[in-house]
Amino acid sequence: MIKILLAGQGGQGVLSAGKFLAESGLHEGKEVTYLPAYGPEMRGGTANCSVIISEHAIASPLCNKPDVLIAMNGPSFHKFAPRVKSGGIIIVNGSVSDCYAGRDDVHVYDVAANDIAIETGDVRSANMVMLGAFIALTGAVKEKSIFNCLNEKFVGKPHVCEVNGKAFRAGMQAVR
Numbered sequence: 644m645i646k647i648l649l650a651g652q653g654g655q656g657v658l659s660a661g662k663f664l665a666e667s668g669l670h671e672g673k674e675v676t677y678l679p680a681y682g683p684e685m686r687g688g689t690a691n692c693s694v695i696i697s698e699h700a701i702a703s704p705l706c707n708k709p710d711v712l713i714a715m716n717g718p719s720f721h722k723f724a725p726r727v728k729s730g731g732i733i734i735v736n737g738s739v740s741d742c743y744a745g746r747d748d749v750h751v752y753d754v755a756a757n758d759i760a761i762e763t764g765d766v767r768s769a770n771m772v773m774l775g776a777f778i779a780l781t782g783a784v785k786e787k788s789i790f791n792c793l794n795e796k797f798v799g800k801p802h803v804c805e806v807n808g809k810a811f812r813a814g815m816q817a818v819r
Contacts, residue, residue, distance in 0.1 A: 644697035645711065645781060647661075647711045647777070647783070649693075649713045650689075650690070650713070650716075652689060656768075660713070661693075664774065666792045667792050668696040674697045674701050675694065675695065677693075678694075680692065710727075710728055717739060720742075724744040724749075734777055736757060737753035738756055738758045756769040760810050768811075769810070772811070774811060774814065775817075779814070793808065793811075
């Protein structure tokens with residue numbers, strides 16, 4: 644079982660990345676929970692979601708001590724980093740945040756997601772950069788499952804699929 648907390652601000656694709664992750668787990672026949680939480684603002688407010696992926700039944704969708712934190716901005720990084728379990732992983736968007744967690748019992752990966760996304764074609768794909776880094780580090784779901792979900796969501800929009808695919812692969816390379 645792996646518990647993931649994705650956090651950022653509205654408009655950064657936090658909830659979309661969580662959905663891709665959850666749907667990918669479902670495609671693979673795994674047990675999955677997806678629990679979004681967001682402020683009332685359309686953009687710029689807080690947004691986070693927890694995703695749990697397991698081979699066995701999941702008792703609760705709550706993610707109080709995540710194994711992995713994917714933080715898309717500084718405020719989310721500093722708010723949620725203390726909650727990550729000892730030995731866990733923190734992936735932080737280094738384009739917009741420092742990466743000092745104040746802990747030496749977690750693995751922190753500084754991924755310049757916004758910069759990488761711009762290089763691959765669109766800053767809006769920064770969430771896919773972070774998702775790529777997560778998959779490269781954990782193998783929680785297969786790369787193929789993520790691409791299947793991308794193709795389902797953006798059917799009829801090949802350019803969007805291409806840009807997001809490039810961003811995902813670049814995120815994988817960023818942590819290898």
